[in-house]
Amino acid sequence: MVFSYFMSFEKKEIARDILALGSWVFYLLVIARAAIKPYRPFLDQLIIAGFVILLIELISKEGADDYISKGVVLVVFTSIFYESDLYTGFASLVGIGLLLSSWYLKKDLKRILYGILIGVIATGIGYYVSGLYFFS
Numbered sequence: 001m002v003f004s005y006f007m008s009f010e011k012k013e014i015a016r017d018i019l020a021l022g023s024w025v026f027y028l029l030v031i032a033r034a035a036i037k038p039y040r041p042f043l044d045q046l047i048i049a050g051f052v053i054l055l056i057e058l059i060s061k062e063g064a065d066d067y068i069s070k071g072v073v074l075v076v077f078t079s080i081f082y083e084s085d086l087y088t089g090f091a092s093l094v095g096i097g098l099l100l101s102s103w104y105l106k107k108d109l110k111r112i113l114y115g116i117l118i119g120v121i122a123t124g125i126g127y128y129v130s131g132l133y134f135f136s
Helices: 002-022 024-036 042-059 066-082 085-104 109-130
Strands: none
Touching: 002 024, 002 066, 002 085, 024 042, 024 066, 042 066, 042 109, 066 085, 066 109, 085 109
């Protein structure tokens, strides 16, 4: 009985830790790191996509899982930036971990799917808009 209690607590804690990788704090940490060099267009992509997510969060009445949306953006853009199959595999596993953690913590499937959609939209806008010359 006691063992199962600690195992369930540990699983929830791990799930929350994984979800933290989709937080605004972690997102800003990645932006700050990209700004040091600066690594462009990576930095531009992150800023534009983050702005899109924030804008959608402010105007949307649907409650998307914004941890998922930021996680999608970070998985895609860091994978493109590092150009490594090993890193892309790892980042993809973390992205799957974000989805599973959100589901494990009883978030609504509709919110999770909406978060994925927002992440995909923000990634697309960040990718294409950063390619315009006025950001280079």
